[in-house]
Each structure stands twice: as structure tokens, then as C-alpha cells.
Amino acid sequence: MNKAARKGRAIVLLSGGLDSATAAAWAISEGYSVTAISFDYGQRHRIELCAARDVAKSLGIHDHVTLKIDLASFGGSALVDFSIAVPKNRCEKIRSNEIPPTYVPARNTVFLSLALALAETRNASSLVLGVNSVDYSGYPDCRPEYLEAFKTLANLATKLGVEGTTFEILAPLVSLTKPEIIRLGISFHLDYGLTTSCYDPMNNGAPCGECDSCLIRAAGFKAVNRPDPRTLAFMPQQEEQTRGSDC
Secondary structure (H helix, E strand, O other), rough: OHHHEEEEEEEOOOOOOOOHHHHHHHHOOOOOOEEEEEOOOOOOOHHHHHHHHHHHHHOOOOOEEEEEHHHOOOOOOOOOOOOOOEOOOHHHHHOOOOOOOOOOHHHHHHHHHHHHHHHHHHHEEEEEEOOOOOOOOOOOHOHHHHHHHHHHHHOOOHHHHHHOOOOOOEEOOOOOHHHHHHHHHHOOOOOOHHOOOOOOOOOOOOOOOOHHHHHHHHHHHHHHHOHHHHHOOHHHHHHHHHOOOOO
């Protein structure tokens, strides 16, 4: 029996960002058979769906579900409402002391609930996500206590849970810094050039370099003394290598 079969199946929430890609690679390295789920929820950075597809393919994840939901109809976030500006060039002190306009109301609760529904259909007892409480940009649904609360819900509110399956919510990156996350991904030979973290990318998918997520990502790569391959791909001298938004 192979390692994956011993671990069973896990549902990985795969956004196409650096953290979720690392979490997916971690799950595979731990021996889980992975089903990935991505969400087309009306986000302004829909280029991440192309990235999620590319990451899944590179990791050999063949069961990849992309689910369309409309969180944009609610508004309330710079990620789904174009009338709200994405914050740019904010210092670390400001980023770490408020819930930013890029917070999407209850997004992780919605996503985890749908991933839980998928888990029941795939007979999977593990949900894996790349949330991080160190560089989490003030999002309340990225904290360990939130994940523990959702685990309780998952085991109370599902047929599998009632019948004796114990669901686990796995967040392998939750206590890691961004440099630690990047080093972990490098140890898995993860191609970070396939990932995108920008909240407000250019039309061709190039990162803005100024939003909170871009700044955190850039600091992470600087700390590990490596260039960000995503940024390199969009430098003028390598323009022919750019990935367009039409995927």
C-alpha cells in the first residue's frame, strides 16, 4: 500500500496563492490523496483561478473542482466590490492592527462549508487550507481558534461526523512566517512562479507590487534571499514569458 492510501483523502482549498499551493504540496508530501477545490466568487483577482489550475496540474492533482459562487453580489470587500479601493503601500504596523478592506465577509466559513460538503461526497475526513496567523493581514477567519471552532461544527453537522468519522481541519502553515512558508515550499520543489498573491493585478496578471499581499510576499522572498519567480516572469526583459489573464 502506498503512503497516500494509508493517509486517506484530503480536500485542499486551493486559491492559486503562495500559501494554498504550499499547503497542497504539504498534504501530498504527508501522504494524502488530494482533491482540490477552488472558488470563482467574483473576485477582482480572478487570475488566481488560472494559477490554481496550473498548480494543481504541476502537483499531479487530477480531482480539481472549481465552484462558482457570487459573493460579489453582497459587496463589502475590496476584493469583490470595485468601488472599494485595494489598500496600497501600507506599513507593517498598520497592516497588523486592523481588519483590512480586502476582508471578504465570512469567506473562509463559506469556503470551508462547501469544502466540507465536497469531503462528504469524496469520503474525505481532512480539510487542508493555507491560512496563516502570523502574516494573516488581520483576517479573523485565519486564526487557530476559528479553525478549532469549525472542526467542532464539521463533526456535529455532517452525516459522516454523526456516524463516527472524525473530521480534522489541517492548517500546516498557521504558525509559520512567510519566509518559513517559502522555505517549506522550496523543500517540496514547488514552482512559486505558478502562484499569484496580488489582490489587484494588472490586466495581464502581473502583480501590482503595492497591495498588502504583494508586500508580504516580497518581504518573504527577500528574507530567504531568493527572487520571486512570479515577479521575474513579468519583468520587461522577460515579457515574452508573461502569463495572460485569459486562461
